[in-house]
Amino acid sequence: MPTPQPFVQDVSVASPELTSFNEAQRLAEMEKLSSDYTPEYTGPLVGDLKSSRELAHEYVGADPIYVTKTSAMYPAYTHYRKIRGDGNCAWRAIAFGYFELLLRSNSVDVVNRERARLRSLGNLLKAADIRDYLYEDFATDTDSVFQVISTSILEEDPNAASALLTQFNEASDSSVAYLKMLTSAWMKSRPGDYEAYLETSVLEYCSIFIEPFGVELDHVGVKAFIDCLVIPADFRVEISYLDRSPGSEMNIHHFESGENPYAPTLRLLYRPGHYDIIYKAEDLSELVPFLDKPQASLVQVSFMPHLPDQFFESTPLNFFLQPVNSVANTTTTSIRTNDDRDRFRASLFQYPPFQPSPLPFQTSIFRNSAYNPSHYQSENFQPELYQPELTDVSSRGGHGSRRRV
Amino acid sequence: MSSVAARRLLKEYRQLVDEAPDGITAGPIDEDNLFEWECLIQGPDDTPFEGGVFPATLSFPKDYPLSPPKMRFTCEMFHPNIYKDGTVCISILHPPGDDPNQYESASERWSPIQSVEKILISVMSMLAEPNDESGANVDASKVWREDRGGYEREVKRCVRRVLGIEG
Known part of the structure; x- marks a missing residue:
């Protein structure tokens, strides 16, 4: 039996003012407890490639709209990759998808070009007067992912995909922290592009939603991050929304520069509050022969159902x-x-x-x-x-x- | 991850030694453990805290600087934003992901581009200007709001105690 809460007894003796006083103190202490609480997360930061049929299984007993939409996913999207839901999922999904497209480009030149571009974006941080000792370790860890990719390409490493996954999972927190800084600097350097979508100033938005680690990215933030990292690399992004909106298929939102309609595409699956990466068969196909095992199952005899929307x-x-x-x-x-x-x-x-x-x-x-x-x-x-x-x-x-x- | 944290803390320590900001000293208590620091903060001039030098500890999490450290004064403090056990409640020290709307919009939040130096400077200005919105010490909040003279007397008593003038 829990003992009766003391403040209930106090009511009879204490003045009403004092009661509200104790109450406030109690609330403040509870708030402190809750702010000290951190939930436990399980699973890798970025998971292995899995068949998208597993996603449909997850939803078998769910709302019929989800059942329809997830079971309609399969032939179009063959695989998916689970990202840990710790508030950084959008950052990790987009960053990993970006690195994966670089690996799939199978071109050291493309990798080096991007590596150099990110380095030069680092100058934005200098310009913003951030002392270099505050970010140089993050930049180095991010660079290590580029290094692994170019080494894999040069050596035609048959395990390139898993090497990238391992390295990214290791450097993921640092990379995310660094990419957050870059995105923040990016937004601040072109506030006009984003201000109209925000209720606050870009400066304040960045300090609340972009810079802190572990804060979920909203739609404007996702756009800014994609603008900063993915679009200049001449990649496209497609976000499929798996939600309860009517219809038998997911709504798809495209982000692209419009300059190259055939740019390689990073596909994300958005479920309210969470992002994962999804793949069409052609994303994983024979383009780069030494990558990934699921090739055998990906032979497409008929291509009609897979007409690329682009x-x-x-x-x-x-x-x-x-x-x-x-x-x-x-x-x-x-x-x-x-x-x-x-x-x-x-x-x-x-x-x-x-x-x-x-x-x-x-x-x-x-x-x-x-x-x-x-x-x-x-x-x-x-x-x-x-x-x-x-x-x-x-x-x-x-x-x-x-x-x- | 902890090596990232250790590397970063070492850099920050060096930085604080090389370019010590006014009124602030900070560093690891034991050079073998970079995650526990001690610091001394001078009471800002023209405030009731003037003349005092207040000791506090900083405990860094293993994933610093992704998460902020915790700061606790180890002396008696009377301040609306300092809990009775000495823990400091200030927006820059709140872990990310807390509902940001409960704070003043202009207040600084923790992110990896903040630093120990920024924290200590923020705490110093917090001593000078308490934040009415977060009442960590409700007694102190109430006195500060309703009886400024009484508040100043309490604070000055803390200053004398920390200087060892009053037992």
Whole structure:
């Protein structure tokens, strides 16, 4: 039996003022207790790749709307990755998805470009007068993830995906802390882009919702984070909302620069208060042969149900009018090919004429080095890449297919 | 994670030694344990705390600086925002995720870009200007609000005790 609460007895003897006084003291102490409480979280920060059918199982007994929506997920989204729900899930999901796309790009140049971009974003922190000893450790830990990715790509490590997962889980807190600082600095450097969506000033918003660790990210914050980290890397983001809104399928929100409709896509699943990462079959497909095991199950015989939505969003006409240019453009953007488009060749046999891709570096030092595949000393010597006319790229300005270097 | 915390604490300690802010001294109690610090805060001038030097401890969590440290005065204090056991209640020390709306909108919150130095400076200005909204010590809040003279007398008594003038 709990003893009767003392303040109840006090009522008869104490003045009403004193009672409210004790009450206030009691409340203040309870508040202190509750603010000291931290819940226990389990599971890895970022989990392994799982079949999205497991998600449907979770919802078998739930509201019919959830059942319909989760069971409609399966053929379109084959896999998902669970993120720990500790208030940082949006940060971890977007950051991990970003690093994963970098790995899937399978291009050290892309990784290095992004690594350099994040480093230069670090200058925003200096400009904001934050002492470097307050963030340099976080920056170093974030850099370690880039390091693991480029090493994996260079060595064609068959375990690249799990190496990234391990490294990210290790550096995740630091990376999130660092990316929060960068996002905050990003928002403060362009308040006009966000102010209209906020009830407070950008400065205050950042100090309440962006900078502190473990605070859930709201929609404006998600947009800012994506603007800062993902969009400039020429990736797209799709957020599928799994909620009780009517309809048999999830609503999808897109974030993209609009410049490259075929940009690789980071897909997030949003359930009120929580983000996970989801994947379509093509996200995990053979693009990078040495990655990930679920390949075998991903062979798609019929592609009709998987028409990429982005195909309908922009410029299919351009594509058909200038097949050679646009196809050449994709191959030049990066080594990764985007097979979505190739399915829409007018004829199966109409392959684009051979168009050697301009190499990412065109300095004479590079051209004369063994890193140039058209150099006879190169490990991957490809004589057909030899392009003497490229020695003077600038004079060819205006030719669309060559400018993206 | 704790190595990140230790590295960071060491850097902050060096920084505080190299560029000590006015009226503040702080550092680990034992060099083998970077997670427990002792600090001394001078009572701000032109306040009843003037002349006092108040000892306090800072306990850092293993995931510092993601979470803030806890601060506790080890001497007797009479202040609306300091609990009777000496624990300091100030927005910059609240763990992230607390409902932010219960505080003044302009108040500073904990985030990894804050530092021990920022905390101690905030506590110093809290001594000078109590925050009426968070009543950690309800008696002190009430006296501070209703009887400023009585409040100042109580505080000055604390100052004398911490200086050892009054037992």
